[in-house]
Every structure is written in C-alpha cells, then in structure tokens.
Amino acid sequence: MLKKPENKTRKRLRIxxxxxxxxxxxxxxxxxxxxxxxxxxxxxxxxxxxxxxxYLGGQFPDAAQSEAFSSVLPLFFVFLVIPIVGFFFCALDKERNLKNIVSIICSLLGVFSILTIVSINFISYGSLLALLFYLLISFITAFAMMARLTD
Known part of the structure; x- marks a missing residue:
C-alpha cells in the first residue's frame, strides 16, 4: 500500500x-x-x-440455558478480539489505507458474529448498541477511504 501523509481530516476520522x-x-x-x-x-x-x-466451566442458572449456550460459549471471546484488533490497526497505521480495510472487515465480522452467536432472539441493549456502532464505524471508514482519494 502506498504511504500518504495524514492530513487534518483523515486524522480526525482515524481518531x-x-x-x-x-x-x-x-x-x-x-x-x-x-x-x-x-x-x-x-x-x-x-x-x-x-x-x-x-460460565465456561460452570453451570447456567437454568438447565435449558446451559444446553442452548454450551456450544457458543467459547465463541464469546470474538466480541472482545474484533474491537481490539480494529482499535490497534486504526491507532498505529497513520499513513496507509490498511486501517480502513481492516476496519471494514472488523465491522462486518462484528455484525455477523452478533447476529449468529447471540442471535436475534436473545439480543439485549449491549449487543444492539454494538450493532449500531459497527454500522457507524463502517460509514466513518467509507468517509476515510474517500478522504484518502481526495487531497
């Protein structure tokens, strides 16, 4: 990827x-x-x-919940890994477009993981806010990609 010095607009979008x-x-x-x-x-x-x-090694308060979530419990680490990877790419990559590509991929993976792991039946307000912010991140990233094309 070509390195391009960061201007004021791209710096604000990255932050x-x-x-x-x-x-x-x-x-x-x-x-x-x-x-x-x-x-x-x-x-x-x-x-x-x-x-x-x-609850990885223990029991849920209800036996039916234990059966329902026993298969997806190990996947809950994804909800922490995706934003951490996106944050470090955006924080450390100042001159290349790689941060925008990783940000879009992280947003898509975040939305996909919330809709598949948590599922629409069990969504609470934390996961709903996360979905909305992933959409917001994807729009900001699209603006950052366009800001890179224009000077």
Missing part, C-alpha cells in the same frame, strides 16, 4: 474510528444476552460478555 472501537469494548460490559425464563414467576437471565466467560 473517531479509534474512539468507536473503544466504545465497542465498553459495550461488552453491558448486557449482551437476554434469555427469558419459561417460568413467569422467575426473572430472565441477563449476561454480559464477561459473565459468559464466567
């Missing part, structure tokens, strides 16, 4: 991408998964990404 990827890491502390309990007398199960890491 915006970095802040949005940091917000994605913050959204992992919000409730990502919402599972209603079949018994109307009991509350549902709400978990963050870090709570799901806690």
């Amino acid at each position: 915006t991408q970095c802040v949005l990827f940091l917000a994605q890491i913050l959204f992992c502390t919000f409730t990502f998964v919402q599972i209603p309990n079949p018994d109307p007398k009991k509350l549902g199960f709400y978990a963050t990404v870090f709570d799901m890491f806690g």
